[in-house]
Amino acid sequence: MPVDNEQTAQVAGGTGAARPGTRRPGGRTARTRAAVRDAVLTGLTEHGYSGLTVEYVAEHSGVHKTTLYRRWGGVDGLVADTLDLAGEDSWTPPDTGSLHGDLHALALEVVHSFADPATAAPSSAVIAAAFQSEPAAQALRAYYAERFTRCEVIVDRAVARGELPGPRSAIDGGALVRAAAAPLFFRLFITREGLDEPAADQAVAVALAAAHAGTFTRST
Amino acid sequence: MPVDNEQTAQVAGGTGAARPGTRRPGGRTARTRAAVRDAVLTGLTEHGYSGLTVEYVAEHSGVHKTTLYRRWGGVDGLVADTLDLAGEDSWTPPDTGSLHGDLHALALEVVHSFADPATAAPSSAVIAAAFQSEPAAQALRAYYAERFTRCEVIVDRAVARGELPGPRSAIDGGALVRAAAAPLFFRLFITREGLDEPAADQAVAVALAAAHAGTFTRST
DNA sequence: AGGCAAATGCAACTCCACTTGCGTTAGGTA
DNA sequence: TACCTAACGCAAGTGGAGTTGCATTTGCCT
Numbered sequence: 001m002p003v004d005n006e007q008t009a010q011v012a013g014g015t016g017a018a019r020p021g022t023r024r025p026g027g028r029t030a031r032t033r034a035a036v037r038d039a040v041l042t043g044l045t046e047h048g049y050s051g052l053t054v055e056y057v058a059e060h061s062g063v064h065k066t067t068l069y070r071r072w073g074g075v076d077g078l079v080a081d082t083l084d085l086a087g088e089d090s091w092t093p094p095d096t097g098s099l100h101g102d103l104h105a106l107a108l109e110v111v112h113s114f115a116d117p118a119t120a121a122p123s124s125a126v127i128a129a130a131f132q133s134e135p136a137a138q139a140l141r142a143y144y145a146e147r148f149t150r151c152e153v154i155v156d157r158a159v160a161r162g163e164l165p166g167p168r169s170a171i172d173g174g175a176l177v178r179a180a181a182a183p184l185f186f187r188l189f190i191t192r193e194g195l196d197e198p199a200a201d202q203a204v205a206v207a208l209a210a211a212h213a214g215t216f217t218r219s220t
Numbered sequence: 221m222p223v224d225n226e227q228t229a230q231v232a233g234g235t236g237a238a239r240p241g242t243r244r245p246g247g248r249t250a251r252t253r254a255a256v257r258d259a260v261l262t263g264l265t266e267h268g269y270s271g272l273t274v275e276y277v278a279e280h281s282g283v284h285k286t287t288l289y290r291r292w293g294g295v296d297g298l299v300a301d302t303l304d305l306a307g308e309d310s311w312t313p314p315d316t317g318s319l320h321g322d323l324h325a326l327a328l329e330v331v332h333s334f335a336d337p338a339t340a341a342p343s344s345a346v347i348a349a350a351f352q353s354e355p356a357a358q359a360l361r362a363y364y365a366e367r368f369t370r371c372e373v374i375v376d377r378a379v380a381r382g383e384l385p386g387p388r389s390a391i392d393g394g395a396l397v398r399a400a401a402a403p404l405f406f407r408l409f410i411t412r413e414g415l416d417e418p419a420a421d422q423a424v425a426v427a428l429a430a431a432h433a434g435t436f437t438r439s440t
Numbered sequence: 441a442g443g444c445a446a447a448t449g450c451a452a453c454t455c456c457a458c459t460t461g462c463g464t465t466a467g468g469t470a
Numbered sequence: 471t472a473c474c475t476a477a478c479g480c481a482a483g484t485g486g487a488g489t490t491g492c493a494t495t496t497g498c499c500t
Contacts, residue, residue, distance in 0.1 A: 029467085029477070050352035054457075064479050069458065071477090124351065130412060131348035132270030141412040148411075179426050182406035183399060190405045191368075191398070192350060192361040202435070206399050209433035210426040249447070249497085274487075284449050289488065291447090442500090449494070456487085464479070470472090 033081075035061040036068065040082045045118045049079065049125035076133035080140075083126045087143045093151045099158035100208060103180050106151065107200035110184050114195055127189060151177040164211060172216045179216075180207035253301075255281040256288065260302045265338045269299065269345035296353035300360075303346045307363045313371045319378035320428060323400050326371065327420035330404050334415055347409060371397040384431060392436045399436075400427035 039061035043052045052075055058065040072078045094105035113119045126143070129136035155173030159166045183203040187193040210216065259281035263272045272295055278285040292298045314325035334340045346363070349356035375393030379386045403423040407413040430436065 032478080048352075065457095066459085066480080067478055074458085127410060128348065128351035130409070131344070131351075132268075137412050140410070144411040175422065178406065178411070179403060182410075183402040185406050185410045186398070186402035189350070189409065190347060190360070190402075191364040192357050202395065205435045206426065206430040209430040209435050213429035213433065215422070215425045215429050252448080285487095286450075286489085287448055294488080444499085445496100446498095447494105447496080450492090452490090454487105454489070457485090459484070460482090462480090465477085467474105467476080469474085 032061075032063050032067070032071075036063055036072075036078065037082050037085050039063075040078050041122060044079070044082075044121035044125050048121060049075075049128045052079070052125070054078070073135070074133075076129040076136045079122070079125050079129045080133070080136040080138070082122055083136075083139045083143050086122060087146055091147075091150070093154050095154075095157070099154065099161075099163045099211075100204065102154040102158075103177070103204045103207060104200065106154070106177070107180055107184060107204050108197070110181060111195045111197065111200050114184075114188060124189070148174045148177055148181075165214075165217070170217055171211075172218055176207055176211050176216045179210060180204050252281075252283050252287070252291075256283055256292075256298065257302050257305050259283075260298050261342060264299070264302075264341035264345050268341060269295075269348045272299070272345070274298070293355070294353075296349040296356045299342070299345045299349045300353070300356040300358070302342055303356075303359045303363050306342060307366055311367075311370070313374050315374075315377070319374065319381075319383045319431075320424065322374040322377075323397070323424045323427060324420065326374070326397070327400055327404060327424050328417070330401060331415045331417065331420050334404075334408060344409070368394045368397055368401075385434075385437070390437055391431075392438055396427055396431050396436045399430060400424050 036057060039057045040052070042060060043056050047056070054068050054075055055065060057063070057078060058068055068078065072081060094102050094109070096102050096105055113123070126136055126140050130140045152173035155164070155171060155176055156168050158164050159168045159171060164171055180203050183206065184195060184199060187195055187199055193199075256277060259277045260272070262280065263276050267276070274285060274288050274295055277283070277298060278288055288298065292301060314322050314329070316322050316325055333343070346356055346360050350360045372393035375384070375391060375396055376388050378384050379388045379391060384391055400423050403426065404415060404419060407415055407419055413419075
């Protein structure tokens with residue numbers, strides 16, 4: 001079953017001005033999308049976002065340049081769509097048996113994923129693309145929103161285990177996980193300090209300390 | 221006294237291959253730099269980073285296009301140099317009389333600076349530029365490193381007041397302040413959730429809770 | 441004051457991202 | 471099966487970013 005997750009925003013009028021790719025989600029269209037996204041991924045890992053060009057994707061996907069411009073608008077659209085695909089994986093947060101273990105494993109996943117060019121390229125590419133195109137910003141927002149929603153299980157389990165004061169609903173799990181992740185991305189893209197395991201350790205420690213102090217407990 | 225803070229990195233050979241701008245920091249050169257940086261600032265606030273073009277800077281600064289390419293290499297270099305200027309201001313961290321007050325004021329400064337396009341544009345522009353050029357990344361790194369060094373006074377004062385366990389050297393002030401700032405930038409540029417005062421409140425609360433739990437105390 | 445070289449100005453050129461008009465292919469439907 | 475049209479392919483063209491060789495200005499030093 002080929003996926004079809006076109007952005008539902010900005011439909012021109014009520015007259016049904018169909019955007020390309022929405023009316024014929026069948027064979028060729030789906031094949032085109034898959035080929036294009038593969039080419040985008042390899043292009044990103046090879047040349048990075050700033051070095052990725054529409055012409056490159058055209059050559060390496062067998063899809064004509066004009067089609068790429070028509071359906072995706074440009075490099076940023078291509079990258080945004082690629083992230084949409086990446087968001088449809090079956091990833092689940094770690095389950096180590098303790099809150100600290102889960103958060104630490106999660107932080108290490110981030111560290112390692114950004115250490116490997118193949119996985120780091122798409123992620124950082126969209127962050128870069130979001131600066132110059134609203135669709136990319138949208139894709140980025142949606143991606144992380146969904147990721148952190150998946151992560152709330154970690155906190156739910158911790159509450160169930162009695163590691164944090166219950167009930168579940170009283171603690172903002174999303175905020176806790178975000179707090180653990182934020183310093184890592186901050187170091188990566190803002191202060192450009194680079195990532196290592198100590199950084200991950202400290203990020204987790206900060207988030208956990210705040211959690212135990214009740215900082216993420218929702219105010220009634 | 222005209223400033224001259226050229227990047228000292230990547231000097232080609234030992235034979236003294238002088239880069240433009242280093243041998244004659246006098247009148248015209250300095251005037252050129254000033255005019256260019258003004259034009260970059262107005263260009264950024266008007267069109268944003270993705271809309272800023274070298275030609276625009278040339279027209280609005282009176283400096284010829286060729287000169288801009290020669291001395292700054294391109295848009296990213298222009299933006300990086302502009303941040304270098306911004307880093308030479310006389311900013312000092314807030315001094316409210318309490319650690320919480322200082323951190324909160326600091327967080328609010330971030331929120332408000334990114335709410336105002338005129339101040340937000342240069343900052344976010346360099347973050348974007350750092351994705352495609354090493355000089356820009358360098359400028360970004362230097363800028364925030366210097367900023368957070370200035371902020372360590374906040375923690376020093378708190379220790380002196382007895383708000384945190386001393387001695388000064390035992391606590392990593394930079395890490396504490398970074399912890400308070402990270403969630404804000406994370407929301408701005410990674411999850412693209414936008415900033416508001418509650419976000420600032422929580423960021424400060426998290427950092428403070430971690431500080432009181434001893435998370436930023438240096439291990440001997 | 442006078443001379444040297446760095447820094448800038450200038451105009452023409454190259455190259456590539458992006459567009460456009462039209463012909464062709466193939467998915468959906470009767 | 472046959473038709474219709476969305477989606478794609480193609481080739482030529484356009485515009486602007488970035489480059490190059492040379493003339494001109496202007497700081498700095500003697």
